[in-house]
Every structure is written in structure tokens, then in C-alpha cells.
Amino acid sequence: MLSPERLALPDYEYLAQRHVLTYMEDAVCQLLENREDISQYGIARFFTEYFNSVCQGTHILFREFSFVQATPHNRVSFLRAFWRCFRTVGKNGDLLTMKEYHCLLQLLCPDFPLELTQKAARIVLMDDAMDCLMSFSDFLFAFQIQFYYSEFLDSVAAIYEDLLSGKNPNTVIVPTSSSGQHRQRPALGEAGMLEGVEASLFYQCLENLCDRHKYSCPPPALVKEALSNVQRLTFYGFLMALSKHHGINQAPGALPDKGDLMHDPAMDEELERLLAQVPGLVNSITASPEASCLPSRTPPRVGSPWRPLHHSRKVDGESDGSTEETDESET
Amino acid sequence: MGIPPEREDVKQQVQYLSQITMKSHLLESPISKCPLYLACHHLKTERIQRDWERQGDAGSEGQKLTVCPIINGEDHLRLLNFQHNFITRIQNISNLQKLISLDLYDNQIEEISGLSTLRCLRVLLLGKNRIKKISNLENLKSLDVLDLHGNQITKIENINHLCELRVLNLARNFLSHVDNLNGLDSLTELNLRHNQITFVRDVDNLPCLQHLFLSFNNISSFDSVSCLADSSSLSDITFDGNPIAQESWYKHTVLQNMMQLRQLDMKRITEEERRMASVLAKKEEEKKRESHKQSLLKEKKRLTINNVARQWDLQQQRVANIATNEDRKDSDSAQDPCQIDGSTLSAFPEETGPLDSGLNNALQGLSVIDTYLVEVDGDTLSLYGSGALESLDRNWSVQTAGMITTVSFTFIEFDEIVHVLPKLKIKFPNSLHLKFKETNLVMLQQFNALAQLRRVDQLTIDPQGNPVVNFTLWKYYVLFRLSHFSMQKINGTEVTQNDMIMAERLFGILAHVASSELPQYRLISILGDARKKQFRYLLESKGKKPGIINEENNDSKRLVGENTNRATLNYTTRDFYNEKLEEIKEKKKFCKTYIEDLVKEATEINMKNEALQKLWPQMFIELVRDAVIEIRNKNSYMKLCLQQITDQK
Numbered sequence: 001m002l003s004p005e006r007l008a009l010p011d012y013e014y015l016a017q018r019h020v021l022t023y024m025e026d027a028v029c030q031l032l033e034n035r036e037d038i039s040q041y042g043i044a045r046f047f048t049e050y051f052n053s054v055c056q057g058t059h060i061l062f063r064e065f066s067f068v069q070a071t072p073h074n075r076v077s078f079l080r081a082f083w084r085c086f087r088t089v090g091k092n093g094d095l096l097t098m099k100e101y102h103c104l105l106q107l108l109c110p111d112f113p114l115e116l117t118q119k120a121a122r123i124v125l126m127d128d129a130m131d132c133l134m135s136f137s138d139f140l141f142a143f144q145i146q147f148y149y150s151e152f153l154d155s156v157a158a159i160y161e162d163l164l165s166g167k168n169p170n171t172v173i174v175p176t177s178s179s180g181q182h183r184q185r186p187a188l189g190e191a192g193m194l195e196g197v198e199a200s201l202f203y204q205c206l207e208n209l210c211d212r213h214k215y216s217c218p219p220p221a222l223v224k225e226a227l228s229n230v231q232r233l234t235f236y237g238f239l240m241a242l243s244k245h246h247g248i249n250q251a252p253g254a255l256p257d258k259g260d261l262m263h264d265p266a267m268d269e270e271l272e273r274l275l276a277q278v279p280g281l282v283n284s285i286t287a288s289p290e291a292s293c294l295p296s297r298t299p300p301r302v303g304s305p306w307r308p309l310h311h312s313r314k315v316d317g318e319s320d321g322s323t324e325e326t327d328e329s330e331t
Numbered sequence: 332m333g334i335p336p337e338r339e340d341v342k343q344q345v346q347y348l349s350q351i352t353m354k355s356h357l358l359e360s361p362i363s364k365c366p367l368y369l370a371c372h373h374l375k376t377e378r379i380q381r382d383w384e385r386q387g388d389a390g391s392e393g394q395k396l397t398v399c400p401i402i403n404g405e406d407h408l409r410l411l412n413f414q415h416n417f418i419t420r421i422q423n424i425s426n427l428q429k430l431i432s433l434d435l436y437d438n439q440i441e442e443i444s445g446l447s448t449l450r451c452l453r454v455l456l457l458g459k460n461r462i463k464k465i466s467n468l469e470n471l472k473s474l475d476v477l478d479l480h481g482n483q484i485t486k487i488e489n490i491n492h493l494c495e496l497r498v499l500n501l502a503r504n505f506l507s508h509v510d511n512l513n514g515l516d517s518l519t520e521l522n523l524r525h526n527q528i529t530f531v532r533d534v535d536n537l538p539c540l541q542h543l544f545l546s547f548n549n550i551s552s553f554d555s556v557s558c559l560a561d562s563s564s565l566s567d568i569t570f571d572g573n574p575i576a577q578e579s580w581y582k583h584t585v586l587q588n589m590m591q592l593r594q595l596d597m598k599r600i601t602e603e604e605r606r607m608a609s610v611l612a613k614k615e616e617e618k619k620r621e622s623h624k625q626s627l628l629k630e631k632k633r634l635t636i637n638n639v640a641r642q643w644d645l646q647q648q649r650v651a652n653i654a655t656n657e658d659r660k661d662s663d664s665a666q667d668p669c670q671i672d673g674s675t676l677s678a679f680p681e682e683t684g685p686l687d688s689g690l691n692n693a694l695q696g697l698s699v700i701d702t703y704l705v706e707v708d709g710d711t712l713s714l715y716g717s718g719a720l721e722s723l724d725r726n727w728s729v730q731t732a733g734m735i736t737t738v739s740f741t742f743i744e745f746d747e748i749v750h751v752l753p754k755l756k757i758k759f760p761n762s763l764h765l766k767f768k769e770t771n772l773v774m775l776q777q778f779n780a781l782a783q784l785r786r787v788d789q790l791t792i793d794p795q796g797n798p799v800v801n802f803t804l805w806k807y808y809v810l811f812r813l814s815h816f817s818m819q820k821i822n823g824t825e826v827t828q829n830d831m832i833m834a835e836r837l838f839g840i841l842a843h844v845a846s847s848e849l850p851q852y853r854l855i856s857i858l859g860d861a862r863k864k865q866f867r868y869l870l871e872s873k874g875k876k877p878g879i880i881n882e883e884n885n886d887s888k889r890l891v892g893e894n895t896n897r898a899t900l901n902y903t904t905r906d907f908y909n910e911k912l913e914e915i916k917e918k919k920k921f922c923k924t925y926i927e928d929l930v931k932e933a934t935e936i937n938m939k940n941e942a943l944q945k946l947w948p949q950m951f952i953e954l955v956r957d958a959v960i961e962i963r964n965k966n967s968y969m970k971l972c973l974q975q976i977t978d979q980k
Contacts, residue, residue: 015930021926021930024926024929025919025922025923025926026922028922028925028926029915029918029919029922030852030856032918032921032922033856033915033918034852034855034856037852037855037856038852041851046852049850049851049852050850050852052850053848053849053850053853056848058844058848058849058850059850061844061845061848061849061853062845062849062853062857062899064912081844084840084844085838085840085841085844086841087840088836088837088838088839088840089804089837092833092836092837094803094804095803096802096803096804097801097802099798099801099802100802100803100804103774103775103776103799103802104775106774106775106776107775107776107841107900110776110903110908111908111912267840267843270839270840270843271835271836271839271840271843274835274839274842274843275832275835275836275839
């Protein structure tokens, strides 16, 4: 972090690179929004909480889409939040349609655009039969690619179109004996008849793209790896390959490994506690006083029908009702 | 006719006979038992007669007649009795031209014939034969009594010339209807018992008819005998054994329509009965008018609903068109406009097609068409069309409002319903079942809005017009978000314990994240003023150290109905949301410029600081050098300082 390079940048650029200004602006905006309430407990505390939540990744919850996509960190936090909240849906094994996943996204971000979800679904379904059902893990990784790298993907799409139509954006126009033709050889022109474009050529263009542009893109080395064993590929084939590539999925640092996708012991514990409080569940004889006062709550006792295999610790019969979740601080 | 005035005795005999005949047909007993009759000449041999009387019954078969015997030298005969024989044809009696009474009861006659010369005939008894058709009675213009009971007659015909006929007995035949009675100007009694009569006509053409017996037929409505009402002479009628007599409205309808009646079903009609009849008839009238009004209202309602449906479809189409246009604008060149557009567009033409043609026909009759409908039906309040939402503002009587347990919304945008939910909560406190049809429920989020109600027992979301039902998880989400309602039924199916568990399992973590991971100020801003108090404990506990059990928490939770950790899952309608974002834009702009200014200031200061850092060593050396140079010559320095001090004064 404390590298000499950062001192070499002019101030404004440095701040912009770290998106500090975005957060500062947003913090001040939030302050203005909730002036009366915040003034009760102090501005210093507000800023503390705000930046704490930024660090923890909870600042994007229920925020508008323009904020959620503003910085890479926001995007990562959002992906992580989505994973944590709806991992249970995936664990249950339900296959959902694109629209339903979009609904779930909207639960966390009310104005999340349908377009993005559609694009993500296209990656999973290979641009085919948009009403198909998708599994949680498939959708999640495709969505990560689409959401985290959306600008990158837009450019890639443009490049792909160019390649498909025979134009190579890479070629430097040098007058040759074949008299100033912009277009590549007919060999590539045939590409339209064969499926997709040539992998190596495609990769070259991508490399240039990554160098040229500032927004985040997948590590080029890993992209090369993903393309290593194919001759030709289509656009969605490429995206699909990206979404299946282990390294690329780990690169943003938002989601766990595919194998561990359903694995979140902390949340599972929490869920157990919540499940135990569902009214009417099998309850013990020893009803705690507070719990018995609450008409809808029964003393939590281990009666939940489903327990993860690894979870060996028994949930104690809590006597303090459901204050647990309010006391629990996030890891 | 046919009896000379000097034969007064015969005339009397005939009159007496006719009277007896009238009575005897009631008992359906042959007139042979009449003493006067026995005194008359009849053709059975005296021996047979006597035997018959001794036995008291019909004679043995071997002694029965099979043909009409030829009677010679009895041309003055007045009465002839051929009862209880096996006669198949009426013949050989054409010479008995003075005959007044002919009795062929209980024979096997199949056709009325051979009577054309009997112009004086007054009484013709052909009961219990096998006659299929009334015919060949043309010359019997003096006929007074015609008895054709117990035959196989299917139609009343060929009797229109019998203007002296007083008694006509057609009981126990195969008549299915009664008409063709005109010309019987003297008829006072008509017996039609035990037939299959379904309707009666022409009775009002009988000026003298007093007694009409229709027992044991197939009359089921008064309309089929409506001509009776127009017969002013009728005083005695029987309907027993008909389906009509079983109806609840039978008696008073008959009495009301036949004011001239004195006796019904052999019972005298009392004043009381008449009064009852008119009262009941009036009630019938009322009921009919009422039901007519009801059916008119129903029709109007149906048309209104159709109209609302039509408007709704048009509106949806418009929205869909706008949406698809926007999509086309936004989508990249590389990616084709998605297939979703195509499917939305195709859905609507199919839907409106059949609806249109039906509506066009229905709407032709109405000139003024309502655009919404509010209907209260016992315990259900039904609202059609967005205009109906305003009706919630009306002054509902406490009783009416208290009775409502079901509220049904149709053809209204859910976002509009969201705005009136608080009103619903106040005005209809007992509404426990909500139904939504064609309300554009598309997102799970929208269910969050229902959390503000007091309590919902049942929820019915009709798949028609509510795409959210197509989602796999929608029921679980509803159960999760509205868990504090302890709902009993969703879309008609009972909510089981397993459903609740599944709902919690699927979305429990969402609730946890939504409550405990939000920073305080977010909680405040999301929950809003009204519920701050409710969730005060949630806010307060944030500051507390973990592990402290707070008694207050449980108390406030007891008061609060809602499951607290999902309180932050709200729904703002799209319009409100966009409005809010618009409002924030100004603030954002300000913040941006403010921060920019701050940054500028900070960078300036930083620059200055850096510059100072760079220059300082040099400056310091200069300062020190200047000072040292100044002090080098002590004396001159001292003089300089003193000079400076004096100058200052």
C-alpha cells in the first residue's frame, strides 16, 4: 500500500484511483439526507459507521443501482451480499428463471436493471431459450462476470462483432502491395461461415484492450489460459469459458470457490437459530419466561429438521429470545 | 227435440233420466240401477235380466252379446241398454228412431257409428269401450249427455255442433290437450279427469260451463290453463293430481286469477282464502319485480367489469409498447433485442382478440359506461378498476365495514393499491383475506408492502395478470416476509409448518443481513419516523456491548406485531422511488461540488506544504545566516536595536 508510486501521482488522480472521493461524496450526501437523525448521535459516529460499513461491504445494501456499480469495491460487496443472502436458495436446489433471479437481485437493489440480469442469463444459457431454468451457482458466476466486468465485456462484444465482420481493430493500416485494404484476408472473412472467431487473434485484441483501458478487466494471463485449448470460439462461448474458469472467478475476491459456494458456517449457525424460533416448532418442556410471554415465539430448541452435516455443535436452548441477531456482530 | 209435446210423460222420464245420468256418471255407475230405468223396456231377455239381478253382477260370459241384435217391432223404443256385453260394433239399431237414451257402457266398441238415424237421442253412454276417435255424431243435434269415459280418445273433435250438450264426460282417455270446444253453448259440466292434459284452451268459449274437472292430468303451470281466467261462468274446478297442485303458489295463483270461483278441488273457497290469495299474489309480484331488478343490476355489473377489463388491457398494451421501445433504444448493437420483447408483444394481441369481439357486442346497448365498480356482497368488498380505490374514502357504516372480511382487487395496479393500504387498515379492520387478480404483481418486493397491514389470514393471488405467481419461490417469500401474520392459506392451500420452515430457511439470512448488518443511520432512514419508536430497541441495542440481555427488547417486541428483523425490507413503488432519486440528485450535485472544493483546498494546502517542505531548509539557512550576520558586530547591533526601540515610540 505504502508504495512510492502512489506519491508520484498527482493528488486528484490518486484520490480518484482509490475512489475515495466517491465515498466521501456519498457520505456527505447521506449526511444531508438524514440530517435530523444523525445530528442526534453525532457526525463523528456517523462517519465511523459509514466507513466501517464500506469496509465490511454492507454499504451497498438497498442502495440505488448507480451507487452499487460506482466502484469495483461496491460491486464486489454487492456480489458478496447477494451470495450470502441467497446461498440458501441455491442450497435448496431450486432452479429459477432469469426473471426470478432478477427479483432476488431487486430485493437487495430496488432499481437493478433487467438488462444486466438478462445478459448474465445469456451467458449461462448460451443465448438460447431465455426462459430456461438456471442453477444458483451457474447464474452467480455468470452474473459476477457480467456485473463486475460489464464495461470490459461491452468492449469485447464490440471487438467480437468487428472480428466477425472481418474487420480487425488491431491492424495498423500500412500500405502494402495488396493496395491499402483495410480488411483482413478472406481467410478471416470466412470466419462468418465458421462459428465464432479465431481464438488467438481474439486474445491479441483483448490484450490490447486491457492495456489501453483503465477499468477493471480479468487478469490477461488467466484469460489466455481460458482460451488456451480452443481454436475458435463464439462470444458467449468465451464468456461461458470465463465464468467457468476458477482463477477468473476468484480474481475479484467476492465469491468463494465453486466447491465452497454453499458453505458458510457462520450464516448457517445464524440460520439455525432463526429456524429454531419459527413458531410452532417442536419445543421443549422448559419454556423460558420471556419466550412464554411472547405469543408467537416458542423457546428455541433443537428441533430443526435439517442440519448441515458438518455442524456438530448443538445449539443451546437460548433463553434470551431473539436478541441474538441484534447482538451478533458481523465477522 | 223428437218428443211430441203431448207425450209429457216421456218428456218427464227423459228429464228425470238425464238428471240421474248426471249424478250417476259422478259415481260412474251404470244407470241400469235406476228403478225407473228398470221399468223400461230393454232388450236383454227377461230371464237374463232376472238372473243378472239375482247374481247382482254381470252375467256369465257365455250369455253376453257380441253383436247388437236386430230388434223388430220396437220402433217406439225410448231407452236401450246394452251394458256389460262384448259388442264390437254399433249396428242394427237404425230403425229405433225414437230412441232417447242409448247405453253401451262396458263393451268393446272401437268406433262410433250406426247412429245417424237416431235424431232424438239425448243420452249417449259409451263409457268403457275402445273408441279411438269421436266421430259420426253429426245428426245427434239433441244430445244432452255424452259419456265417453274410459276410451282411447286422443283428440276432441266433431262435437262443435252439439249445442244442446250439457254434460260431456271424457275422463280416462288419452287426451293431451283441450281445445276445439267452440259451439258447445249449453255445456255446463266437462269431465276431463285422468287424462294427460298439459294445456287447456277454448274454455272461455263455453258460455255456460260451471263445472270443470281436470284432476289427474299433467298441468304444471297456470299459463297453460290461462283461458280459465276469462271464463266468467266457471264456479267449480278441480286440479288435484296435477303437478301444479304441488306448487307452493298453486292455491293463491288460481284464486287470484279466477275470482269467479266458488269451489276448488271440491272444497268451498272462503273469504279468508281469497284474502290470503291476493296478499300472496302481491308478494309474488314484488318478488318478480325484485328479481328483475337484480338481473338488471347484474347485467350492468357485468358490462362494467368488461369495460374495466378492456381499459386495463389497453393500458397494459400501452405500457408494454413503451417498454419495448425503450429496450430497443438501450440494447447494444452487438446483442439483439432480447426475445422477452417479442413474447410480451405476442401475449397481448391473443388476449384482447376474443375479448374485443365479445365486448363490442355487449357494449352496444349502453350509452354511459362506468370505468370502475365497487361491490359489497355480504362479507366481500370487490373493487374493479383503479377508480374504485377512491371509494375507500366513503363514509362506510361501522356495521357494513365491520362485516367485511374479504377484499378483492381486480384490474388495479398493485402500486396504486399500496398507497391505499393504510386506509384499508383503518376503515376495514376485519379484512383478513385479500385477493388480487390482474393487478400486475411482478416482483417479490411488492409483497413487502403488505407488511404494514394489521393482519392477513388468507392471500389469494390469481395467476391471471400477476406474473409473480410464476416464480418458484413466491409463496415462500410471502410466508417469510409476512410471517408475523401467521397466514392460514395461500391461494386456497393450507400453510403447513414445513412451508414456514422452508420460507425461513430460504430467506432467513436475508432478514438477518437486512437488520443486523445495516449501519444505524441506514436503519433510521429506511424505517422512517413512524416506526422508529417501534424499533427503538433495535437501534438502541446497536450501541450496546454484545452479550447483554436487554429486558426492554422483549417487551417492545411483544408490543410490536411484526417480525422485526425483516422490517427493513420495504417496498416503494417505482414512481415514488424515482421521485426520491430525483430529489437526491440536487443533493448529490451539491455534495460533489462541496467535496471538490474540499479536495481543491486540501490539494492546495498539500502543495503549499510540499513546496514549503522543499524550500524550508534553504529558508532556514538564510534566516540563520541573516541573524548571524546581524549580530556579528555586537556594538553596532546594540545601537541598531536601541534605535529601533526609540523609533517605535
